[in-house]
Amino acid sequence: MTKQWWKEAVIYQIYPRSFKDSNGDGIGDINGIISKLDYLKELGIDVIWLSPVYQSPNDDNGYDISDYRAIMDEFGTMADWEMLLDEMHKRGIKLIMDLVVNHSSDEHAWFMDSRKAKDNPYRDYYIWREGKDGKEPNNWESVFSGSAWEYDEATGEYFLHLFSKKQPDLNWENPKLRREVYDMMNYWLEKGIDGFRMDVINFISKVPELPDARIPEGKQYAPGGDYFMNGPRIHEFLQEMNKETVSQYDVMTVGEMPGASVEEAKLYTDENRHETNMVFQFEHVDLDAGPGGKWDLRPLKLADLRDNFTKWQKGLEEIGWNSLYLNNHDQPRMVSRFGNDKTYRVESAKMLATFLHTLKGTPYIYQGEELGMTNVRFDTIDDYRDIEILNMYREKVIENGEDVQKVMESIYVKGRDNARTPMQWDESEHAGFTTGTPWLKVNPNFKEINAKRATADSNSVFHYYRNLIQLRKQNPIMVYGSYDLILPDHEQIYAYVRRYEGQTLLVMLNFSSEKSVFELPTDVSYVDKKLFIHNYEVSDDESIEKIELKPYEARVYMLK
Ligand code: TEU
Numbered sequence: 203m204t205k206q207w208w209k210e211a212v213i214y215q216i217y218p219r220s221f222k223d224s225n226g227d228g229i230g231d232i233n234g235i236i237s238k239l240d241y242l243k244e245l246g247i248d249v250i251w252l253s254p255v256y257q258s259p260n261d262d263n264g265y266d267i268s269d270y271r272a273i274m275d276e277f278g279t280m281a282d283w284e285m286l287l288d289e290m291h292k293r294g295i296k297l298i299m300d301l302v303v304n305h306s307s308d309e310h311a312w313f314m315d316s317r318k319a320k321d322n323p324y325r326d327y328y329i330w331r332e333g334k335d336g337k338e339p340n341n342w343e344s345v346f347s348g349s350a351w352e353y354d355e356a357t358g359e360y361f362l363h364l365f366s367k368k369q370p371d372l373n374w375e376n377p378k379l380r381r382e383v384y385d386m387m388n389y390w391l392e393k394g395i396d397g398f399r400m401d402v403i404n405f406i407s408k409v410p411e412l413p414d415a416r417i418p419e420g421k422q423y424a425p426g427g428d429y430f431m432n433g434p435r436i437h438e439f440l441q442e443m444n445k446e447t448v449s450q451y452d453v454m455t456v457g458e459m460p461g462a463s464v465e466e467a468k469l470y471t472d473e474n475r476h477e478t479n480m481v482f483q484f485e486h487v488d489l490d491a492g493p494g495g496k497w498d499l500r501p502l503k504l505a506d507l508r509d510n511f512t513k514w515q516k517g518l519e520e521i522g523w524n525s526l527y528l529n530n531h532d533q534p535r536m537v538s539r540f541g542n543d544k545t546y547r548v549e550s551a552k553m554l555a556t557f558l559h560t561l562k563g564t565p566y567i568y569q570g571e572e573l574g575m576t577n578v579r580f581d582t583i584d585d586y587r588d589i590e591i592l593n594m595y596r597e598k599v600i601e602n603g604e605d606v607q608k609v610m611e612s613i614y615v616k617g618r619d620n621a622r623t624p625m626q627w628d629e630s631e632h633a634g635f636t637t638g639t640p641w642l643k644v645n646p647n648f649k650e651i652n653a654k655r656a657t658a659d660s661n662s663v664f665h666y667y668r669n670l671i672q673l674r675k676q677n678p679i680m681v682y683g684s685y686d687l688i689l690p691d692h693e694q695i696y697a698y699v700r701r702y703e704g705q706t707l708l709v710m711l712n713f714s715s716e717k718s719v720f721e722l723p724t725d726v727s728y729v730d731k732k733l734f735i736h737n738y739e740v741s742d743d744e745s746i747e748k749i750e751l752k753p754y755e756a757r758v759y760m761l762k
């Protein structure tokens with residue numbers, strides 16, 4: 203287990219479209235980000251993960267790239283981007299860019315050529331197949347509803363798109379395509395970036411026969427994940443990519459890997475295998491989904507969350523490295539999902555922050571999480587913009603006549619636009635995000651929840667995050683300490699210890715809105731205790747043998 207800068211870092215994700223608009227067109231942009239770097243410096247973060255800013259028709263808000271080496275017009279120019287990188291590095295903040303190479307946009311020059319003719323030199327940059335019995339080549343479902351295949355009249359064949367039909371999958375079996383990707387990565391690495399977040403990177407190796415999958419009861423298409431997640435050549439491709447690109451720089455990579463298990467993540471993040479430094483896995487954000495997938499709501503149980511995090515903490519404790527997140531631009535807001543955004547918003551936001559920052563791994567902060575921003579409930583589907591939401595609504599309500607309120611409720615709980623409402627800067631119109639009309643409406647609670655109020659209030663979620671980040675820099679135990687669960691069966695409290703060089707961090711988190719009694723296990727011994735982090739007022743001399751924790755109370759003690 204070596205010491206690395208990216209293990210000690212706290213990483214902040216910016217979704218540029220919703221962060222800060224500088225020119226009044228209602229769309230966030232690069233100059234807007236530059237204007238907020240001092241805010242991020244004050245927060246204390248070390249790295250920014252910037253969601254895609256490349257040329258894109260924005261069918262999936264930049265995750266459909268039409269030119270990997272140009273900046274999206276709406277976000278600014280390459281000169282603006284160079285300025286951003288320079289201004290970040292001046293403040294000691296590193297930049298990791300989003301690498302989206304499982305698919306491109308259908309407006310990419312490669313695809314425009316590829317679809318022209320079967321013998322076009324770019325044909326095999328994508329995955330084309332003949333139909334079968336007058337239907338799609340197989341029965342896979344797109345993540346964004348419907349078939350994962352689109353018929354193309356010009357050449358009478360179908361192309362694969364695991365996401366929207368404007369996001370054709372790239373063919374990684376083609377060494378020429380792989381070379382193009384590596385050259386593009388080196389183009390950005392040469393500019394001085396500090397690494398990549400790699401979009402659905404464990405989807406790039408498909409089972410070559412692209413076989414049919416099992417269609418669940420009542421569905422028309424099949425989730426094909428068994429045949430494109432963690433596929434037969436994935437480790438070969440990641441090792442080749444590493445060798446051809448990032449291995450030549452002191453940079454980090456985090457691979458987004460839906461469907462990756464702990465065992466697979468150990469292979470992906472084992473430092474001796476030179477694949478990725480860490481992964482975003484999805485098991486904890488699938489715990490509140492039923493058999494019908496994310497929109498099939500299921501109550502989350504603390505026992506499931508605790509068991510899952512413990513599995514990952516122990517699984518990667520010696521080999522590999524965890525990324526730690528509870529939300530991002532694809533997930534609902536964490537205080538609404540895992541905390542309580544009604545009665546205990548501030549307390550539960552702080553408790554969840556304590557959780558993420560005292561586990562072993564690299565913590566990620568998604569823009570607005572540090573303010574305790576919440577989910578949103580727009581009145582009608584017309585206020586939503588996300589292609590995943592809109593496609594699901596059309597399929598369920600328009601095409602299959604499902605109950606509108608039931609579908610809207612699933613959007614309120616799980617929709618990606620929950621995380622994409624504009625960053626709330628102050629109490630002025632549109633929360634100070636734009637002087638124009640925002641591309642997506644601002645959450646109406648911005649007058650109460652905004653950065654200006656938070657930075658001025660020493661008791662805010664913002665300053666609680668600042669403190670956590672500072673403690674991390676001063677206490678290696680938070681980064682490198684071991685993890686051991688205690689109270690494995692408590693109904694409301696999640697408690698664990700971290701141990702490092704004779705120190706012990708005792709962490710107790712009340713995940714409920716009820717008072718809950720913590721009793722110190724007899725095998726946790728100490729001679730000296732010091733209150734380390736807490737989200738309620740606590741007197742230092744209070745005994746820790748038995749504590750009645752308040753709703754969503756978090757307490758951390760340093761024991762010796
Ligand atoms: O997400 C991959 C992915 O699987 C997510 O789409 C997630 O499963 C789903 O959104 C949960 O509802 C990446 C990007 O983060 C996402 O924004 C893109 O839409 C997607 O890939 C395609 O690039």
Ligand code: CA
Binds near residue numbers: 223224225226229276
């Ligand atoms: Ca703008």
